[in-house]
Amino acid sequence: MKRKNYxxxxxxxxxxxxxxxxxxxxxxxxxIYQPAFFTMTIIKNIMIQASALGIMTVGxxxxxxxxxxxxxxxxxxxxxxxxxxxxMKNNILPWWLAILFILIFGCLIGLVNGLIITKLKxxxxxxxxxxxxxxxxxxxxxxxxxxxxxxxxxxNYVGKGSxxxxxxxxxxxxxxxxxxxxxxxxxxxxxxxxxxxGNISCAKASGINVDWVKIMAFVISSGLCALAGWMYSAxxxxxxxxxxxxxxxYALASAVIGGVSLTGGVGKVNGVLGGVLLITLFQVGLNIxxxxxxxxNTAGGSMIMIAVIIDALKNKYKANH
Amino acid sequence: MLLEAKNICKSxxxxxxxxxxxxxxxxxxxxxxxxKNGAGKSTFVNIITGLIADYQGEVIFEGRNxxxxxxxxxQKSGLFLVPQHSSIVTEFSVAENIFIGVWPxxxxxxxxxxxxxxxxxxxxxxxxLHVSPQTKAGRLSLVEQRKLNIIRALFSQAKLIxxxxxTTSLTKEERNNLFQFIEEMSAxxxxxxxxxxxxxxxxxxxxxxxxxxxxxAGSISLKxxxxxLELSKMIIGESVDLFCRKKNLExxxxxxxxxxRDLVADxxxxxxxxxxxxxxxxxxxFPESGAREMxxxxxxxxxxxxxKLTDGSGRDISVKDTKSAIRHGIMYVPFDRHAEGLVQxxxxxxxxxxxxxxxxxxxxxxxxxxxxxxxxxxxYNRLEIKAQNAKEPTRTLSGGNQQKVVLAKALCTEPELxxxxxxxxGIDIGSREEILSLVDExxxxxxxxxxxxxxxxxxxxxxxxxxxxxxxxxARQIANENLTVEEITDIRDxxxxxxxx
Numbered sequence: 001m002k003r004k005n006y007x008x009x010x011x012x013x014x015x016x017x018x019x020x021x022x023x024x025x026x027x028x029x030x031x032i033y034q035p036a037f038f039t040m041t042i043i044k045n046i047m048i049q050a051s052a053l054g055i056m057t058v059g060x061x062x063x064x065x066x067x068x069x070x071x072x073x074x075x076x077x078x079x080x081x082x083x084x085x086x087x088m089k090n091n092i093l094p095w096w097l098a099i100l101f102i103l104i105f106g107c108l109i110g111l112v113n114g115l116i117i118t119k120l121k122x123x124x125x126x127x128x129x130x131x132x133x134x135x136x137x138x139x140x141x142x143x144x145x146x147x148x149x150x151x152x153x154x155x156n157y158v159g160k161g162s163x164x165x166x167x168x169x170x171x172x173x174x175x176x177x178x179x180x181x182x183x184x185x186x187x188x189x190x191x192x193x194x195x196x197x198g199n200i201s202c203a204k205a206s207g208i209n210v211d212w213v214k215i216m217a218f219v220i221s222s223g224l225c226a227l228a229g230w231m232y233s234a235x236x237x238x239x240x241x242x243x244x245x246x247x248x249x250y251a252l253a254s255a256v257i258g259g260v261s262l263t264g265g266v267g268k269v270n271g272v273l274g275g276v277l278l279i280t281l282f283q284v285g286l287n288i289x290x291x292x293x294x295x296x297n298t299a300g301g302s303m304i305m306i307a308v309i310i311d312a313l314k315n316k317y318k319a320n321h
Numbered sequence: 322m323l324l325e326a327k328n329i330c331k332s333x334x335x336x337x338x339x340x341x342x343x344x345x346x347x348x349x350x351x352x353x354x355x356x357k358n359g360a361g362k363s364t365f366v367n368i369i370t371g372l373i374a375d376y377q378g379e380v381i382f383e384g385r386n387x388x389x390x391x392x393x394x395x396q397k398s399g400l401f402l403v404p405q406h407s408s409i410v411t412e413f414s415v416a417e418n419i420f421i422g423v424w425p426x427x428x429x430x431x432x433x434x435x436x437x438x439x440x441x442x443x444x445x446x447x448x449x450l451h452v453s454p455q456t457k458a459g460r461l462s463l464v465e466q467r468k469l470n471i472i473r474a475l476f477s478q479a480k481l482i483x484x485x486x487x488t489t490s491l492t493k494e495e496r497n498n499l500f501q502f503i504e505e506m507s508a509x510x511x512x513x514x515x516x517x518x519x520x521x522x523x524x525x526x527x528x529x530x531x532x533x534x535x536x537x538a539g540s541i542s543l544k545x546x547x548x549x550l551e552l553s554k555m556i557i558g559e560s561v562d563l564f565c566r567k568k569n570l571e572x573x574x575x576x577x578x579x580x581x582r583d584l585v586a587d588x589x590x591x592x593x594x595x596x597x598x599x600x601x602x603x604x605x606x607f608p609e610s611g612a613r614e615m616x617x618x619x620x621x622x623x624x625x626x627x628x629k630l631t632d633g634s635g636r637d638i639s640v641k642d643t644k645s646a647i648r649h650g651i652m653y654v655p656f657d658r659h660a661e662g663l664v665q666x667x668x669x670x671x672x673x674x675x676x677x678x679x680x681x682x683x684x685x686x687x688x689x690x691x692x693x694x695x696x697x698x699x700x701y702n703r704l705e706i707k708a709q710n711a712k713e714p715t716r717t718l719s720g721g722n723q724q725k726v727v728l729a730k731a732l733c734t735e736p737e738l739x740x741x742x743x744x745x746x747g748i749d750i751g752s753r754e755e756i757l758s759l760v761d762e763x764x765x766x767x768x769x770x771x772x773x774x775x776x777x778x779x780x781x782x783x784x785x786x787x788x789x790x791x792x793x794x795x796a797r798q799i800a801n802e803n804l805t806v807e808e809i810t811d812i813r814d815x816x817x818x819x820x821x822x
Contacts, residue, residue: 187686188679195675198664205622205653205661206675206730207644265666 015314019258019274022307023281030285037288044167046277046284051173052232054276057251057258058180059224061272062217063124064255065197067264072113072128073251075135076222078243080106081229082139085148085239088155095155099230106226107219109135114215132248140241147240151233159235169231176224181269193217198265254279257307278307322384323348323512324369324400324481329378331364336719338364340536341378346481346512351503353523354516356533356556357750362516365533366483369514370402371395383480399480403470403487411459416441418458419473448472449502464495468502475511483514488522492814500526518776520552532556564757566601569764569785570800573597576633578737578769579651581619584628588614590793591628596738598767601760603780603801605813606790613656615790616740616773620653621646622661647676650737654727654744656773658720662727665716669708672715673697673729700729704759721752728756732763739763740771745779757783777806791816 014021031037056073063070084102087093093101113131116122161168184190192213195203204210233239258275260267282303291299326344330337339361346352356362367373369380371392380387387395409418416438417424424432425440441454450468452461458469467487474482484503488496503513503526517523523530531540532555539555577595584592589611596602606612617623619630621643630638632649640646646653655661663672674682674697682693701711704725708718715726724744731739741760745753760783764770774780780787781804789797789812796816 186688188683188688189686191671191675191678191688194667194671195664198666199660201661202664203675205620205643205655207621207642207647207679208675209644265664 011317015317017271017274018310018314019271019278019307022257022310023274023278026278026281026285026303030281030289034289037285042284042288046280047170047173048167048235049284050276050280051167051169052228052235053247053250053254053280054173054273055176055224055228055231056247057254057276058177058269058272059221059228060251061255061258061260061267062193063221064260064262065193065264065267066214066217067197067200067262068117068124068214068217069262070113070124070128070218070221071248072109072132072135073221073225074244074248075132075139076106076109077225077229077232077247078239079135079139079142080109080226081233081243082142082148082239084230085151085155085233086142088151089148095152098155102226102230103223106229107223109226110219110222111215113222114218117218118211118214139239139243143239143241145241147238148233149238151237156234156237158231159233159237169235172227172231176227177269177273184269189213189216194265196264250279250283253304253308257304257311259311279304322346323350323382325379325381326365326369327379327381329365329368329376329380331368331373331376338536339368339376342538344531344538344540346514348480348512349507349510350529351507351513351515351527353527353530354514354533355518355520355523355530355552356538360533360556361536361538362533363485365538366402366485366514366516370400370483396477399478400483401474401477401479401481402483402485403467403474404485409458409466409469409473411457413458414455415445415452415458415461415469416454418469419444419454419476421473444472444476448475449505462495464499467499471502471506475506479511481512481514483516485516486518487515488517488519492817493810494814494818496522520556524548524552564754564761564782566757566761566764566783568801569599569601570802573600578633579619579638580631582629582631584615584618584630585626586614586618586623586628587626588793589618592793592795594788594795594798596769596771598737598769599764600786601764601770601772601784603784603787604771604773604790605777605780605787605809607813607817611790611793611795612788613742613773614793616653616742616771619646619651619738619771620740621651622653622655647734647736648680650735651740652676652731652734652736652738653740654731654742656743656746658723658727662730663715663723666714668712669701669706669715669718669726670694670697670711672726673700673733676730676734696733697729700732703732704729705755719749719752721748724748724752724756728759736768738769738771740773742773743775744772745774745776753779777809781806781809789813789816 027037036042056077060070060073080102083105084093084098087101088095088098109131113128116127117124158168158172163171184193192203192208195206195208196210196213200210229244232244254275255272256262256275257278258267258273259271282300286296286299322345324346326342329339329342329344331339342361342365344365354362354366364373368376371390371394382395382398382400387398390398410421413421419441420437425436427433438454445452445454450465450472452465458466461469471482471484487499500522507513515523515527529540529542530552531538532552534556577597580595582593588609592611592615604612604615614623618625619640621640625640630640632638638649640649640651643653659665664675670693674693677696678688678693682688682696698711706722706725706729708722715723718726728744744756744760757779760770760772772780772784781801784801787799787801787804787809788795797812
């Protein structure tokens, strides 16, 4: 009996932290094929790559927790950064105001999304697709297909600087996750988020302002995307017309693998972080392992598929026990 | 033997729900199934119909073992469940409903309406439901909809039809009408399993009865001539003491908790009434009569169109939503704890504190752990919620304990007016009695309570006064002095009869 309990606890521990186990296993497997994997440069590279994606994903997670979806995160990120850098390059705004502008503009996009979805009862799926098209189209018009470059050094500092050898991007990533962790676990807003996502009728009957929670979730989602946009554009030193390609799918996959339920109400901050690191590891790892570039999307997709299947099996196991 | 179940066992998690049930139905028999909520009736029925597939034991239908057959397969061989809530498509015509899924087709693949209507007319004639096949099913009366459900099953060559609580919200006349229909069908050789809470019905219509109690079942033949009292003793078991409240029948004095003047809302039509501290008032009425709707309007779940609410000292109370209702000390406890009562993935403690976390337990949005723990544990302990620990999600709790969490959450708001909508539905009898005695305690503490339930014997045990609602209007109020369940249903039916004529 005792033994069985012990086994049960192990399975419980494993299934609750499955993403971290997958991460460790993937690291070891990739390390066996390519020992260079464990050098500081590559680990640093993964950390930097993970930061923009991570901040977007944790923002998106707010919307997913409600059982809604935000497909405009790339648009929010790219257009905010594009418009901000455009104004900066044309000497309309100084670099620090441009950064502030990017962040505020991102929040405004979320506000519009949230208002249309709550007050007009639009479906978030289609509303955010439309918003994304508008924003990506806007970026294309703004850049006329070219790439914005030559930003002031101060603007780029966040992407290139480091403190005590640790990249500033990674420090920001950790800070954002700490803040969101606090928000989810210690505040009434976080509690409301889980309540609305878990059972919206119950949340309403319990006196929670459901619309406000939803609007805030969309604002946080788009706002954090804008932050990621600034960081990513500073890292690349450029905003191309195709800024943030594929990020939408990677962010969604990271969140789901990290244990955020698409039907809402379930998710943990450290799970999201694990999901982001795992997906980034796949991306970076496949490059380093020297996979044929024409096959890289397929290989990445397959790895995500495997992770999703393992996650689904875990949920199935949990439902039965 | 049409259906035979042998030694059926089923457990959920660690809880044994059915312990070796043996059960038999003969051809043309009407077999009653009675037992308290949570006794295992619905689990058993789900096993027979195939909704639950992993069980131990054998189900034999027409001499054939059907353990491995799916719901659809079992339906094809003639085993049907008519659920409590009618499952017809209200936007379809009667004929379309009868033929649902198997509509007769023309050669080009489109539905042959003429043929369908003709065939439907025949079927309706045979089974004695006198409506036009082209009527929209949604326009039929409740009893006609129930009959349509049964006819649909019969049309698919059902040999055994399971009726789950077919008489809720029917008047006496409609009920007799339905019974006659069932008896005619059974004379033609169709068997029925009849599930009901109303023992008089079961005794009247069934030839054999199986009583479920705590996962065990015993069959009795009615040829022995049981009385209702004997039957109810078998169902409840003699070990449980039924809680009985000392009624508070004095004329209310002093200030009221809340006064409603001319309230108008959906299904509520100019209702004026006063609630007094320490009084438990029962609301009686058919669905959409205003009884439940009044509770939901007061609790802020449905919009109030016009009318005025004032508190004891005459100050206006504006209830715009649940939040403002809670702030004014009005708390509604929903009838469906899964839909509106609980966030199942959240812990017990978080569920209890959900209504008050913003106003009472946090500073600038930051939840004060210690304060929250103090507040929630107080009610967690008072209601004696049984769980491994208070941080476990409510999903894993039994129905009775879940309901206690919902009540703890309501009490956490420290309400002055508590609106209880079916607070004992679907829970075990022990929890029910605990909840009833809690209601009594709360009334003694000076909380004003409104109680809505369709279990009138329970209502009679707990309420001081009974208010009848009909078509949105507050029709009648009587003190609960030596009332019987029959008197209540008679008054309720007479209100309906008065307007039907």
